[in-house]
Amino acid sequence: MPMPSNLSDTAKVSVVMCTYNGARFLREQMDSILAQDYPLHEIIVQDDGSTDDTLEILASYARQTPLIRIYRNQERLGFNRNFHTAMLRATGDFISIADQDDIWFPEKTRRLVEKIGEADMCFGEYYTDAEYRRPLTCHVHPNYHFAHLLFYDCIPGHAMLVRTDFLKSIKHWEYAIYYDWWISFHAHLGRGIRCVREALNWHRHYNGSATTHIHKKGRWEAVPHPTWQPYLLGYFHLAHLQQKKNWQRLYRYLAEQTAGRNEWADEH
Numbered sequence: 001m002p003m004p005s006n007l008s009d010t011a012k013v014s015v016v017m018c019t020y021n022g023a024r025f026l027r028e029q030m031d032s033i034l035a036q037d038y039p040l041h042e043i044i045v046q047d048d049g050s051t052d053d054t055l056e057i058l059a060s061y062a063r064q065t066p067l068i069r070i071y072r073n074q075e076r077l078g079f080n081r082n083f084h085t086a087m088l089r090a091t092g093d094f095i096s097i098a099d100q101d102d103i104w105f106p107e108k109t110r111r112l113v114e115k116i117g118e119a120d121m122c123f124g125e126y127y128t129d130a131e132y133r134r135p136l137t138c139h140v141h142p143n144y145h146f147a148h149l150l151f152y153d154c155i156p157g158h159a160m161l162v163r164t165d166f167l168k169s170i171k172h173w174e175y176a177i178y179y180d181w182w183i184s185f186h187a188h189l190g191r192g193i194r195c196v197r198e199a200l201n202w203h204r205h206y207n208g209s210a211t212t213h214i215h216k217k218g219r220w221e222a223v224p225h226p227t228w229q230p231y232l233l234g235y236f237h238l239a240h241l242q243q244k245k246n247w248q249r250l251y252r253y254l255a256e257q258t259a260g261r262n263e264w265a266d267e268h
Contacts, residue, residue, distance in 0.1 A: 005008060011113050012041035014092035014164065018082045020043060022100035023053040028132075032103045032201075038110035041093075046071045046086035048079070054100075062221050083157065083179045091165050097157040097180075101204045105228055108200040114160035115196045120166040121187035123159040124200030132202050139199055146188045150254075155182035155193070158203055166190060174253060176246035187258055 015033055018027065033043060045068065055072065062068040069089075071161055076217045077085065087095050094116070096109055106123065114124035123144070127136040142154045149155075157180035170186050173179075 011094055012092035013038065013096050013109055013113065013161075014041050014090035015043045015096045015109075016083070016086050016090055016117040017043070017100060018048065018079060018086055019046045019050060019054050019078070019100040020048040020082075021050045021052045021054060023050070023057055025101035026054060026057050026137055029098065029100055030057075030101055031103075033098060034061075034065065035106050036104065037106045037110045039114060040067055040109065042091065043068045044071070044089050045069070045087055046073065046082055046089070048073050048082045049076050069211045078118070078175075080175045080177075080179045084173055084175075085194075085197070087162075087167055088257045090167075093164055095160075095162045095164050095167060097160045098161070099158040099203070103202045103204070105200050105202075109161075111196050111198070111200055115194050117194060118191055118195045119187070120163050120191045120197065121183065122161045122194045123155050125198060126156075126159050127199050128205055129202065130205070131205075136199070136202060137176055140260075141233045142195075144184070144193050144195060149181075149184055149188065153178050153184075156180055156185045156203070157183075158201065162187075163191075174246070174249055174254070177250050185254065235238055 017029075017033075033040075043065075047055060047058070047070070049072070055070070057255045058068070058070050062070055071086070071089070073082065083097065087097070092114065096112065098198065099102070112122045112124060123142065125139060125141050127138055128140055129138045142156070142159070143152075144155055160183065162183060166187070168181065170182075174182060184193065
């Protein structure tokens with residue numbers, strides 16, 4: 001459904017954050033979200049059973065602003081299901097996804113809303129320096145072309161702004177696939193993806209983060225000066241992935257979703 005041309009002046013943005021034992025860095029992230037130069041509609045936080053001071057910190061912020069809505073899962077869902085179910089609570093026009101330990105730049109929300117246009121999703125670039133110390137230099141430019149996305153979950157959730165009606169229209173969710181990868185696939189198959197070509201947040205990497213755990217889980221050991229190694233290791237890595245059930249589910253699902261499009265293309 002077409003949006004008004006002055007959408008950037010009227011769109012309601014729901015920030016959705018998932019937490020789990022995030023007390024160590026949570027205040028920095030909350031402060032950066034509350035410092036956005038675009039007015040927020042709501043801040044939804046869904047906790048997955050924290051045992052540290054996460055909920056106490058959130059409660060202290062909620063007492064200061066009525067925007068914050070806090071939910072606590074009755075059982076551990078894991079970050080994939082936690083983010084999906086938390087996003088379904090959003091009531092704004094757009095969902096801006098937040099990790100518990102990053103730092104947003106003040107213009108992040110505004111720049112994404114200005115750029116999204118008619119697309120289902122928009123994302124910004126980001127920094128990954130080891131410390132949040134200006135000037136930041138480790139600038140990440142995700143490749144969001146569909147051919148690249150087939151093999152790599154290249155657009156992280158913390159960089160995304162997603163159209164709420166689009167997200168809620170996705171009928172099937174495969175929890176064996178990372179939630180942000182699942183969103184990206186559907187956006188490509190729908191009204192597309194747009195990108196803000198500037199860094200809009202700093203993404204924190206440390207041993208306890210979910211992202212670091214994921215990278216270590218499937219990482220091949222690099223060599224100092226690779227020549228033939230990427231080709232050979234890449235082949236074996238692909239063969240290994242093709243045996244995994246989540247890989248098979250993903251590409252079977254994609255084949256089903258694109259079958260009608262291929263038939264249409266053949267007819268035209």
